């Protein structure tokens with residue numbers, strides 16, 4: 001059996017341009033991997049299946065994006081070897097933290113080892129699986145452009161910890177983008193450079209253009225953000241199309257103190273320089 005770790009991402013900033021003919025919006029974002037992780041395993045099997053380690057089925061089964069990623073790698077090799085995938089989630093689902101994309105990227109890495117496929121194939125398959133998958137495959141800190149497929153790795157960020165809160169409602173990404181179109185591309189939510197942690201000061205303001213659209217679809221989002229800003233005495237930002245909200249803290253202790261007082265529960269997330277990490281148990285794979 002082989003296994004690996006999938007890291008969530010936070011969009012520190014997400015600028016959006018007008019929808020293109022392909023139906024997607026060009027973006028200009030600063031993406032950061034964070035240490036909120038899912039764990040995946042892959043082994044040969046009699047039939048294709050995906051389960052969590054306690055044996056429970058994973059929602060969507062083999063239609064799950066992670067399984068489809070592994071199957072796409074298998075297709076490239078023309079193998080018909082059935083596989084069993086294990087998926088244990090701690091990344092909140094449909095939250096704007098890229099959990100599904102992170103799992104897909106980790107599954108690509110595992111399947112490439114299992115089926116003996118080179119990295120070029122992974123980079124070809126990643127954008128076909130979802131806009132955030134190419135970044136999740138790379139990990140760390142990156143400027144992301146195009147429809148998520150143009151990546152420029154940046155120096156690893158440090159000197160802060162993020163506190164992440166996931167409000168208890170969902171914001172489907174396509175609906176948020178469509179709402180943004182309908183509103184005539186309104187200006188986004190900003191954190192000015194002088195409100196950023198010392199290691200990020202002197203850099204550009206962070207902007208999430210999708211915030212006004214997300215608030216129209218789920219007005220409680222703005223109540224959540226204002227409440228957190230009041231509690232924490234600092235700007236609170238939206239990650240991706242939401243609903244996850246985050247703020248910068250100087251260290252883990254400060255972030256832990258801040259997150260324990262949040263009623264819905266929150267977690268702190270250290271920036272991570274890592275892309276999906278693969279590991280190996282036993283030798284009974286081909």
Ligand code: C5P
Pocket residue numbers: 023024025026027129130131132146147148173174177
């Ligand atoms: O690629 P992904 O599956 O994340 O995209 C889901 C949907 O979000 C797309 O079908 C599209 O409607 C919207 N989207 C967009 N522009 C992007 C990314 C996603 O309009 N850059």
